[in-house]
Amino acid sequence: MEGSGGRRITVSPRPCCGRRVVAKKNPRRGGAGDGFINSVRKLQRREICTKSIRGFSIIDAQERFRNIRLQEEYDTYDPKGPSSVILPFLRKRSKIIEIVAAQDIVFALAQSGVCAAFNRETNERICFLNVSPDEVIRSLFYNKNNDSLITVSVYASDSYSSLKCRSTRIEYIRRVQPDAGFALFESESLKWPGFVEFDDVNGKVLTYSAQDSIYKVFDLKNYTMLYSVADKNVQEIKISPGIMLLIYSKTSSHVPLKILSIEDGTVLKSFNHLIHRNSKVDFIEQFNEKLLVKQENENLQILDVRTFELTEVSKTEFMTPSAFIFLYENQLFLTFRNRTVAVWNFRGELVTSFEDHLLWHPDCNTNNIYITSDQDLIISYCKADADESVSEGNAGSINVSNILTGKCLAKIRASNSFPVAKECYCSDECSGGCNSRKRKQTSRIRSTVTEALEDITALFYDEDRNEIYTGNRHGRVHVWSN
Numbered sequence: 001m002e003g004s005g006g007r008r009i010t011v012s013p014r015p016c017c018g019r020r021v022v023a024k025k026n027p028r029r030g031g032a033g034d035g036f037i038n039s040v041r042k043l044q045r046r047e048i049c050t051k052s053i054r055g056f057s058i059i060d061a062q063e064r065f066r067n068i069r070l071q072e073e074y075d076t077y078d079p080k081g082p083s084s085v086i087l088p089f090l091r092k093r094s095k096i097i098e099i100v101a102a103q104d105i106v107f108a109l110a111q112s113g114v115c116a117a118f119n120r121e122t123n124e125r126i127c128f129l130n131v132s133p134d135e136v137i138r139s140l141f142y143n144k145n146n147d148s149l150i151t152v153s154v155y156a157s158d159s160y161s162s163l164k165c166r167s168t169r170i171e172y173i174r175r176v177q178p179d180a181g182f183a184l185f186e187s188e189s190l191k192w193p194g195f196v197e198f199d200d201v202n203g204k205v206l207t208y209s210a211q212d213s214i215y216k217v218f219d220l221k222n223y224t225m226l227y228s229v230a231d232k233n234v235q236e237i238k239i240s241p242g243i244m245l246l247i248y249s250k251t252s253s254h255v256p257l258k259i260l261s262i263e264d265g266t267v268l269k270s271f272n273h274l275i276h277r278n279s280k281v282d283f284i285e286q287f288n289e290k291l292l293v294k295q296e297n298e299n300l301q302i303l304d305v306r307t308f309e310l311t312e313v314s315k316t317e318f319m320t321p322s323a324f325i326f327l328y329e330n331q332l333f334l335t336f337r338n339r340t341v342a343v344w345n346f347r348g349e350l351v352t353s354f355e356d357h358l359l360w361h362p363d364c365n366t367n368n369i370y371i372t373s374d375q376d377l378i379i380s381y382c383k384a385d386a387d388e389s390v391s392e393g394n395a396g397s398i399n400v401s402n403i404l405t406g407k408c409l410a411k412i413r414a415s416n417s418f419p420v421a422k423e424c425y426c427s428d429e430c431s432g433g434c435n436s437r438k439r440k441q442t443s444r445i446r447s448t449v450t451e452a453l454e455d456i457t458a459l460f461y462d463e464d465r466n467e468i469y470t471g472n473r474h475g476r477v478h479v480w481s482n
Contacts, residue, residue, distance in 0.1 A: 096471025
Protein backbone atom coordinates (compact mmCIF):
# COMPACT_ATOMS: atom_id res chain seq x y z
CA MET A 1 0.00 0.00 0.00
CA GLU A 2 1.24 3.47 -0.85
CA GLY A 3 0.28 6.21 1.52
CA SER A 4 2.09 9.41 2.31
CA GLY A 5 5.01 8.81 0.03
CA GLY A 6 6.86 6.65 2.54
CA ARG A 7 8.25 3.16 2.21
CA ARG A 8 8.66 0.19 4.46
CA ILE A 9 11.34 -2.34 3.61
CA THR A 10 11.57 -6.05 4.39
CA VAL A 11 14.60 -8.00 5.51
CA SER A 12 15.53 -10.63 2.96
CA PRO A 13 18.28 -10.89 0.38
CA ARG A 14 15.49 -11.13 -2.19
CA PRO A 15 13.29 -8.11 -1.53
CA CYS A 16 9.76 -7.35 -2.57
CA CYS A 17 9.08 -3.64 -2.78
CA GLY A 18 6.50 -2.14 -0.51
CA ARG A 19 5.62 0.87 1.48
CA ARG A 20 7.78 -0.06 4.42
CA VAL A 21 11.01 -1.84 5.03
CA VAL A 22 9.83 -4.69 7.23
CA ALA A 23 12.19 -7.11 8.88
CA LYS A 24 11.11 -10.55 7.73
CA LYS A 25 12.32 -13.93 8.76
CA ASN A 26 15.54 -15.00 7.02
CA PRO A 27 15.30 -17.50 3.41
CA ARG A 28 6.78 5.07 7.48
CA ARG A 29 2.76 20.31 15.36
CA GLY A 30 0.19 21.59 15.89
CA GLY A 31 -2.44 21.59 18.61
CA ALA A 32 -4.95 18.93 19.40
CA GLY A 33 -8.47 17.86 18.62
CA ASP A 34 -10.67 18.25 15.59
CA GLY A 35 -9.31 21.69 14.87
CA PHE A 36 -5.87 20.26 14.17
CA ILE A 37 -7.20 17.65 11.76
CA ASN A 38 -9.24 20.27 9.96
CA SER A 39 -6.21 22.57 9.73
CA VAL A 40 -4.13 19.79 8.22
CA ARG A 41 -6.85 19.27 5.67
CA LYS A 42 -6.89 22.95 4.73
CA LEU A 43 -3.13 23.14 4.46
CA GLN A 44 -2.94 20.06 2.25
CA ARG A 45 -5.81 20.98 -0.06
CA ARG A 46 -5.29 22.91 -3.27
CA GLU A 47 -7.90 23.84 -5.83
CA ILE A 48 -8.02 21.69 -8.91
CA CYS A 49 -6.81 23.79 -11.83
CA THR A 50 -9.23 25.78 -13.98
CA LYS A 51 -9.98 24.35 -17.41
CA SER A 52 -7.71 26.80 -19.22
CA ILE A 53 -4.74 26.08 -16.95
CA ARG A 54 -5.46 22.37 -17.10
CA GLY A 55 -5.51 22.55 -20.88
CA PHE A 56 -2.13 24.28 -20.89
CA SER A 57 -0.80 21.61 -18.54
CA ILE A 58 -1.90 18.87 -20.93
CA ILE A 59 -0.27 20.59 -23.92
CA ASP A 60 2.89 21.16 -21.90
CA ALA A 61 3.01 17.48 -20.90
CA GLN A 62 2.54 16.37 -24.51
CA GLU A 63 5.41 18.62 -25.62
CA ARG A 64 7.68 17.41 -22.83
CA PHE A 65 7.37 13.80 -23.94
CA ARG A 66 6.86 14.27 -27.68
CA ASN A 67 10.45 13.73 -28.86
CA ILE A 68 11.67 11.53 -26.07
CA ARG A 69 14.03 8.78 -27.18
CA LEU A 70 16.54 6.24 -25.93
CA GLN A 71 19.68 8.23 -25.13
CA GLU A 72 21.94 6.12 -22.93
CA GLU A 73 22.42 2.73 -21.34
CA TYR A 74 24.09 1.84 -18.04
CA ASP A 75 24.96 -1.59 -16.70
CA THR A 76 24.96 -2.49 -13.01
CA TYR A 77 26.61 -5.81 -13.74
CA ASP A 78 30.31 -6.24 -13.16
CA PRO A 79 31.68 -9.78 -13.28
CA LYS A 80 34.10 -8.79 -10.53
CA GLY A 81 31.33 -7.12 -8.53
CA PRO A 82 32.06 -4.40 -5.99
CA SER A 83 35.72 -4.82 -5.07
CA SER A 84 34.94 -5.77 -1.49
CA VAL A 85 32.09 -8.28 -1.90
CA ILE A 86 32.44 -11.90 -0.90
CA LEU A 87 28.87 -13.07 -1.44
CA PRO A 88 28.57 -15.11 -4.66
CA PHE A 89 25.06 -13.94 -5.59
CA LEU A 90 26.22 -10.30 -5.56
CA ARG A 91 28.44 -11.14 -8.52
CA LYS A 92 25.55 -12.40 -10.65
CA ARG A 93 23.49 -10.39 -13.10
CA SER A 94 20.01 -9.68 -11.72
CA LYS A 95 17.06 -7.44 -12.42
CA ILE A 96 16.75 -3.81 -11.36
CA ILE A 97 14.19 -3.36 -8.59
CA GLU A 98 14.62 0.30 -7.68
CA ILE A 99 15.88 3.49 -9.34
CA VAL A 100 16.43 6.81 -7.57
CA ALA A 101 17.81 10.01 -9.09
CA ALA A 102 19.36 12.85 -7.10
CA GLN A 103 20.79 15.86 -8.94
CA ASP A 104 23.04 14.41 -11.65
CA ILE A 105 23.40 10.98 -10.04
CA VAL A 106 21.29 7.92 -10.91
CA PHE A 107 21.19 5.05 -8.41
CA ALA A 108 20.13 1.60 -9.55
CA LEU A 109 19.51 -1.24 -7.09
CA ALA A 110 19.56 -4.82 -8.37
CA GLN A 111 17.59 -7.62 -6.78
CA SER A 112 20.84 -9.32 -5.79
CA GLY A 113 21.53 -6.42 -3.41
CA VAL A 114 24.15 -4.58 -5.47
CA CYS A 115 23.61 -0.84 -5.87
CA ALA A 116 25.48 1.21 -8.49
CA ALA A 117 25.72 4.99 -8.93
CA PHE A 118 26.02 6.60 -12.39
CA ASN A 119 26.90 10.18 -13.33
CA ARG A 120 24.50 11.67 -15.91
CA GLU A 121 27.01 14.30 -16.96
CA THR A 122 29.84 11.89 -17.78
CA ASN A 123 27.66 8.79 -18.29
CA GLU A 124 30.15 6.78 -16.28
CA ARG A 125 29.55 4.43 -13.38
CA ILE A 126 30.87 6.24 -10.32
CA CYS A 127 30.96 3.39 -7.82
CA PHE A 128 29.07 0.67 -6.05
CA LEU A 129 27.41 1.60 -2.75
CA ASN A 130 28.09 -1.77 -1.10
CA VAL A 131 30.84 -0.86 1.37
CA SER A 132 30.94 -4.05 3.41
CA PRO A 133 32.04 -7.47 2.07
CA ASP A 134 28.75 -9.10 3.04
CA GLU A 135 26.32 -6.20 2.58
CA VAL A 136 23.04 -6.77 0.73
CA ILE A 137 21.28 -3.47 0.07
CA ARG A 138 17.52 -3.78 0.35
CA SER A 139 16.19 -0.32 -0.53
CA LEU A 140 17.08 3.32 -1.20
CA PHE A 141 15.67 6.62 -0.02
CA TYR A 142 16.78 10.07 -1.16
CA ASN A 143 16.59 12.50 1.75
CA LYS A 144 16.18 15.89 0.12
CA ASN A 145 16.34 17.57 3.55
CA ASN A 146 20.09 17.06 3.77
CA ASP A 147 20.92 15.94 0.21
CA SER A 148 21.85 12.41 1.18
CA LEU A 149 21.03 8.87 0.16
CA ILE A 150 19.83 6.44 2.82
CA THR A 151 20.55 2.79 2.15
CA VAL A 152 18.81 0.01 4.07
CA SER A 153 20.81 -3.21 4.18
CA VAL A 154 21.08 -6.65 5.69
CA TYR A 155 24.28 -8.59 6.25
CA ALA A 156 25.34 -12.20 5.82
CA SER A 157 27.25 -12.03 9.10
CA ASP A 158 23.93 -11.28 10.81
CA SER A 159 22.09 -14.03 8.90
CA TYR A 160 20.17 -11.25 7.10
CA SER A 161 18.04 -10.86 10.22
CA SER A 162 18.35 -7.13 11.00
CA LEU A 163 17.94 -3.92 9.04
CA LYS A 164 20.84 -1.48 9.10
CA CYS A 165 20.49 2.07 7.78
CA ARG A 166 23.26 4.33 6.50
CA SER A 167 23.18 7.96 5.34
CA THR A 168 25.70 9.15 2.75
CA ARG A 169 25.91 12.66 1.34
CA ILE A 170 25.45 12.82 -2.44
CA GLU A 171 28.64 14.86 -2.62
CA TYR A 172 30.62 12.00 -1.04
CA ILE A 173 29.26 9.56 -3.59
CA ARG A 174 30.16 11.95 -6.39
CA ARG A 175 33.72 11.95 -5.00
CA VAL A 176 33.72 8.11 -5.03
CA GLN A 177 33.58 7.96 -1.24
CA PRO A 178 30.55 5.73 -0.59
CA ASP A 179 32.06 4.63 2.72
CA ALA A 180 32.04 8.21 4.08
CA GLY A 181 28.48 7.90 5.38
CA PHE A 182 27.32 7.17 8.90
CA ALA A 183 24.99 4.64 10.50
CA LEU A 184 21.44 5.55 11.52
CA PHE A 185 19.18 4.21 14.29
CA GLU A 186 21.91 2.06 15.79
CA SER A 187 20.02 1.85 19.07
CA GLU A 188 17.06 0.16 17.40
CA SER A 189 16.67 -3.58 17.04
CA LEU A 190 15.07 -3.88 13.61
CA LYS A 191 14.62 -7.63 13.49
CA TRP A 192 11.52 -9.39 12.16
CA PRO A 193 8.77 -8.26 12.37
CA GLY A 194 10.35 -4.86 12.93
CA PHE A 195 10.56 -2.24 10.19
CA VAL A 196 11.69 1.23 9.24
CA GLU A 197 9.50 3.62 7.24
CA PHE A 198 10.63 6.86 5.62
CA ASP A 199 7.85 9.42 5.31
CA ASP A 200 8.79 12.22 2.94
CA VAL A 201 5.50 14.12 3.29
CA ASN A 202 5.83 14.72 7.04
CA GLY A 203 9.62 14.60 7.14
CA LYS A 204 9.63 11.73 9.62
CA VAL A 205 11.03 8.24 10.08
CA LEU A 206 9.01 5.56 11.84
CA THR A 207 10.74 2.51 13.31
CA TYR A 208 9.31 -0.51 15.05
CA SER A 209 11.36 -2.67 17.38
CA ALA A 210 9.58 -6.00 17.76
CA GLN A 211 11.92 -6.94 20.57
CA ASP A 212 10.25 -4.48 22.96
CA SER A 213 7.11 -3.57 20.94
CA ILE A 214 8.05 0.10 20.68
CA TYR A 215 7.38 2.44 17.77
CA LYS A 216 9.67 5.47 17.51
CA VAL A 217 9.37 8.61 15.41
CA PHE A 218 12.52 10.41 14.25
CA ASP A 219 13.05 13.73 12.49
CA LEU A 220 14.12 13.13 8.89
CA LYS A 221 16.19 16.34 8.88
CA ASN A 222 18.61 15.44 11.66
CA TYR A 223 17.51 11.92 12.75
CA THR A 224 16.82 12.95 16.34
CA MET A 225 14.17 10.91 18.13
CA LEU A 226 10.97 12.88 18.77
CA TYR A 227 8.83 10.46 20.77
CA SER A 228 7.89 6.80 21.14
CA VAL A 229 4.70 4.75 21.31
CA ALA A 230 4.91 1.72 23.58
CA ASP A 231 1.74 -0.34 23.31
CA LYS A 232 1.74 -4.07 22.59
CA ASN A 233 -1.90 -3.94 21.49
CA VAL A 234 -1.12 -1.76 18.45
CA GLN A 235 -1.40 -3.95 15.36
CA GLU A 236 -0.57 -1.38 12.69
CA ILE A 237 0.29 2.28 12.17
CA LYS A 238 -0.75 4.27 9.10
CA ILE A 239 0.65 7.72 8.33
CA SER A 240 -1.01 10.61 6.50
CA PRO A 241 -0.19 14.35 6.46
CA GLY A 242 0.09 15.62 10.02
CA ILE A 243 -1.30 12.53 11.72
CA MET A 244 -0.80 8.85 12.52
CA LEU A 245 -3.54 6.26 12.80
CA LEU A 246 -3.03 3.57 15.44
CA ILE A 247 -4.99 0.40 14.72
CA TYR A 248 -5.46 -1.89 17.72
CA SER A 249 -6.33 -5.56 17.94
CA LYS A 250 -9.93 -5.97 16.81
CA THR A 251 -12.65 -7.41 19.00
CA SER A 252 -15.61 -9.39 17.72
CA SER A 253 -17.61 -6.23 17.10
CA HIS A 254 -15.22 -3.30 16.63
CA VAL A 255 -11.67 -2.07 16.00
CA PRO A 256 -10.21 0.42 18.55
CA LEU A 257 -8.50 3.35 16.81
CA LYS A 258 -6.44 6.38 17.85
CA ILE A 259 -5.35 9.40 15.85
CA LEU A 260 -2.08 11.02 16.95
CA SER A 261 -0.28 14.19 15.95
CA ILE A 262 2.73 13.18 13.85
CA GLU A 263 4.75 16.02 15.38
CA ASP A 264 4.61 15.18 19.07
CA GLY A 265 2.47 12.04 19.49
CA THR A 266 -0.43 13.89 21.14
CA VAL A 267 -3.64 11.86 21.03
CA LEU A 268 -6.12 13.84 18.93
CA LYS A 269 -8.99 11.37 18.95
CA SER A 270 -9.85 7.89 20.24
CA PHE A 271 -12.84 5.89 19.02
CA ASN A 272 -14.12 2.44 18.10
CA HIS A 273 -15.18 1.52 14.59
CA LEU A 274 -17.93 -1.10 14.35
CA ILE A 275 -17.25 -4.06 12.08
CA HIS A 276 -19.13 -7.12 10.84
CA ARG A 277 -18.40 -10.00 13.15
CA ASN A 278 -17.69 -12.76 10.63
CA SER A 279 -15.82 -10.86 7.90
CA LYS A 280 -12.08 -10.34 7.91
CA VAL A 281 -10.79 -6.80 7.54
CA ASP A 282 -9.19 -6.27 4.11
CA PHE A 283 -7.78 -2.87 4.96
CA ILE A 284 -8.06 0.21 7.15
CA GLU A 285 -6.57 3.41 5.72
CA GLN A 286 -6.50 6.99 7.01
CA PHE A 287 -6.48 10.09 4.80
CA ASN A 288 -6.64 13.28 6.87
CA GLU A 289 -10.13 13.20 8.41
CA LYS A 290 -11.34 10.32 6.22
CA LEU A 291 -11.13 6.72 7.39
CA LEU A 292 -11.46 3.98 4.77
CA VAL A 293 -12.50 0.52 5.99
CA LYS A 294 -13.12 -2.51 3.79
CA GLN A 295 -14.08 -5.98 4.96
CA GLU A 296 -14.22 -9.09 2.86
CA ASN A 297 -17.47 -9.27 0.84
CA GLU A 298 -18.70 -6.03 2.42
CA ASN A 299 -19.20 -2.46 1.19
CA LEU A 300 -16.40 0.09 1.42
CA GLN A 301 -16.98 2.42 4.37
CA ILE A 302 -15.72 6.02 4.33
CA LEU A 303 -15.99 7.59 7.77
CA ASP A 304 -15.47 11.27 8.56
CA VAL A 305 -13.76 11.08 11.95
CA ARG A 306 -14.80 14.66 12.83
CA THR A 307 -18.54 14.28 12.27
CA PHE A 308 -18.75 10.46 12.16
CA GLU A 309 -20.74 10.76 8.94
CA LEU A 310 -20.56 7.42 7.16
CA THR A 311 -20.55 6.88 3.38
CA GLU A 312 -20.79 3.41 1.88
CA VAL A 313 -19.75 2.28 -1.58
CA SER A 314 -21.23 -0.93 -2.93
CA LYS A 315 -18.92 -3.92 -2.89
CA THR A 316 -19.78 -4.48 -6.56
CA GLU A 317 -18.50 -0.99 -7.44
CA PHE A 318 -15.45 -0.92 -5.19
CA MET A 319 -13.55 -4.19 -4.96
CA THR A 320 -10.52 -4.57 -2.70
CA PRO A 321 -7.46 -3.19 -4.54
CA SER A 322 -3.97 -4.60 -4.29
CA ALA A 323 -2.45 -1.14 -3.70
CA PHE A 324 -3.33 2.49 -2.98
CA ILE A 325 -1.69 5.79 -3.78
CA PHE A 326 -3.17 8.82 -2.00
CA LEU A 327 -3.05 12.11 -3.93
CA TYR A 328 -2.86 14.70 -1.18
CA GLU A 329 -2.77 17.68 -3.53
CA ASN A 330 -6.07 16.78 -5.20
CA GLN A 331 -7.89 14.99 -2.35
CA LEU A 332 -8.16 11.83 -4.43
CA PHE A 333 -6.76 8.34 -4.32
CA LEU A 334 -5.63 5.80 -6.89
CA THR A 335 -6.47 2.11 -6.68
CA PHE A 336 -4.67 -0.71 -8.47
CA ARG A 337 -6.41 -3.96 -9.29
CA ASN A 338 -5.89 -6.54 -12.04
CA ARG A 339 -3.45 -4.30 -13.97
CA THR A 340 -5.93 -1.42 -14.05
CA VAL A 341 -5.77 1.98 -12.35
CA ALA A 342 -8.75 4.02 -11.15
CA VAL A 343 -9.13 7.39 -9.41
CA TRP A 344 -11.67 7.91 -6.59
CA ASN A 345 -12.75 10.81 -4.42
CA PHE A 346 -13.71 10.62 -0.77
CA ARG A 347 -17.42 10.69 -1.52
CA GLY A 348 -16.88 7.20 -2.90
CA GLU A 349 -17.26 8.30 -6.52
CA LEU A 350 -15.18 6.97 -9.41
CA VAL A 351 -13.48 10.05 -10.87
CA THR A 352 -11.30 8.62 -13.62
CA SER A 353 -10.88 5.41 -15.57
CA PHE A 354 -7.80 5.43 -17.75
CA GLU A 355 -8.39 4.94 -21.46
CA ASP A 356 -5.04 3.34 -22.28
CA HIS A 357 -3.17 2.33 -19.18
CA LEU A 358 -3.13 -1.45 -18.75
CA LEU A 359 -0.18 -2.14 -16.47
CA TRP A 360 2.38 -4.70 -17.55
CA HIS A 361 2.94 -6.21 -14.12
CA PRO A 362 -0.05 -7.80 -12.36
CA ASP A 363 1.42 -7.28 -8.87
CA CYS A 364 1.08 -3.46 -9.04
CA ASN A 365 4.71 -2.95 -8.16
CA THR A 366 4.85 0.78 -7.48
CA ASN A 367 8.51 0.87 -8.55
CA ASN A 368 7.09 0.66 -12.08
CA ILE A 369 4.83 3.67 -11.50
CA TYR A 370 5.72 7.33 -11.06
CA ILE A 371 3.36 10.11 -9.92
CA THR A 372 4.61 13.64 -10.64
CA SER A 373 4.98 16.08 -7.75
CA ASP A 374 1.97 18.08 -8.98
CA GLN A 375 0.05 14.78 -8.93
CA ASP A 376 -1.32 15.44 -12.40
CA LEU A 377 0.53 12.75 -14.37
CA ILE A 378 1.08 9.04 -13.94
CA ILE A 379 3.93 7.36 -15.82
CA SER A 380 3.79 3.58 -15.97
CA TYR A 381 5.13 0.54 -17.79
CA CYS A 382 2.13 -0.81 -19.67
CA LYS A 383 1.01 -3.53 -22.02
CA ALA A 384 1.36 -2.68 -25.69
CA ASP A 385 -1.73 -2.34 -27.84
CA ALA A 386 -3.08 -5.54 -29.35
CA ASP A 387 -2.08 -4.48 -32.87
CA GLU A 388 1.47 -3.76 -31.70
CA SER A 389 2.10 -6.88 -29.66
CA VAL A 390 2.86 -9.06 -32.68
CA SER A 391 5.40 -6.71 -34.25
CA GLU A 392 7.01 -5.66 -30.97
CA GLY A 393 7.23 -9.09 -29.37
CA ASN A 394 7.54 -8.86 -25.58
CA ALA A 395 8.05 -5.11 -25.57
CA GLY A 396 5.68 -2.99 -23.54
CA SER A 397 5.26 0.77 -23.61
CA ILE A 398 5.90 3.65 -21.24
CA ASN A 399 2.61 5.51 -20.93
CA VAL A 400 2.10 9.05 -19.67
CA SER A 401 -1.51 9.76 -18.65
CA ASN A 402 -3.39 12.66 -17.10
CA ILE A 403 -4.73 11.61 -13.70
CA LEU A 404 -7.72 13.95 -13.70
CA THR A 405 -8.96 13.07 -17.19
CA GLY A 406 -7.60 9.58 -17.78
CA LYS A 407 -6.31 10.62 -21.21
CA CYS A 408 -3.08 9.12 -22.53
CA LEU A 409 -0.87 12.13 -23.36
CA ALA A 410 2.23 10.33 -24.60
CA LYS A 411 3.50 6.83 -25.19
CA ILE A 412 7.02 5.54 -25.68
CA ARG A 413 6.86 2.39 -27.76
CA ALA A 414 9.05 0.61 -30.25
CA SER A 415 6.86 1.39 -33.26
CA ASN A 416 6.92 5.17 -32.84
CA SER A 417 10.30 5.73 -31.17
CA PHE A 418 13.12 7.73 -32.71
CA PRO A 419 16.33 5.94 -33.65
CA VAL A 420 18.75 5.34 -30.80
CA ALA A 421 20.65 8.54 -30.08
CA LYS A 422 24.36 8.63 -30.88
CA GLU A 423 26.90 11.14 -29.65
CA CYS A 424 28.04 13.82 -32.11
CA TYR A 425 31.43 15.53 -31.98
CA CYS A 426 30.88 18.26 -34.56
CA SER A 427 30.77 21.99 -33.83
CA ASP A 428 29.29 23.38 -30.64
CA GLU A 429 26.32 24.62 -32.63
CA CYS A 430 25.47 21.17 -33.94
CA SER A 431 22.24 19.74 -32.51
CA GLY A 432 23.37 16.16 -32.91
CA GLY A 433 21.15 15.53 -35.92
CA CYS A 434 23.74 16.07 -38.61
CA ASN A 435 25.17 13.56 -41.06
CA SER A 436 28.74 14.76 -40.71
CA ARG A 437 31.47 12.26 -41.40
CA LYS A 438 33.16 13.51 -38.24
CA ARG A 439 30.37 12.09 -36.18
CA LYS A 440 31.56 9.28 -33.93
CA GLN A 441 29.31 6.42 -32.92
CA THR A 442 30.49 6.24 -29.31
CA SER A 443 27.22 5.46 -27.52
CA ARG A 444 27.29 2.65 -25.00
CA ILE A 445 23.79 1.59 -25.97
CA ARG A 446 23.79 -2.11 -26.76
CA SER A 447 20.03 -2.59 -26.73
CA THR A 448 17.59 -1.74 -29.47
CA VAL A 449 14.56 0.35 -28.54
CA THR A 450 12.45 -2.81 -28.60
CA GLU A 451 14.88 -4.62 -26.30
CA ALA A 452 14.96 -1.64 -23.92
CA LEU A 453 11.16 -1.80 -23.68
CA GLU A 454 11.16 -5.48 -22.78
CA ASP A 455 10.94 -6.73 -19.19
CA ILE A 456 11.12 -3.31 -17.52
CA THR A 457 11.27 -3.96 -13.78
CA ALA A 458 11.78 -0.43 -12.41
CA LEU A 459 10.91 3.09 -13.58
CA PHE A 460 11.76 6.59 -12.36
CA TYR A 461 11.06 10.05 -13.79
CA ASP A 462 13.47 12.90 -13.07
CA GLU A 463 11.23 15.97 -13.22
CA ASP A 464 14.11 18.44 -13.18
CA ARG A 465 15.93 16.87 -16.11
CA ASN A 466 12.76 15.60 -17.85
CA GLU A 467 14.27 12.14 -18.17
CA ILE A 468 12.79 8.70 -17.62
CA TYR A 469 15.03 5.95 -16.28
CA THR A 470 14.02 2.32 -16.70
CA GLY A 471 15.70 -0.85 -15.48
CA ASN A 472 15.23 -4.35 -16.80
CA ARG A 473 15.71 -7.95 -15.78
CA HIS A 474 19.24 -7.97 -17.19
CA GLY A 475 20.44 -5.34 -14.74
CA ARG A 476 20.63 -2.59 -17.37
CA VAL A 477 19.36 0.98 -16.96
CA HIS A 478 18.10 2.96 -19.95
CA VAL A 479 17.82 6.74 -20.16
CA TRP A 480 14.94 8.22 -22.16
CA SER A 481 15.03 11.96 -22.82
CA ASN A 482 14.82 14.70 -25.41
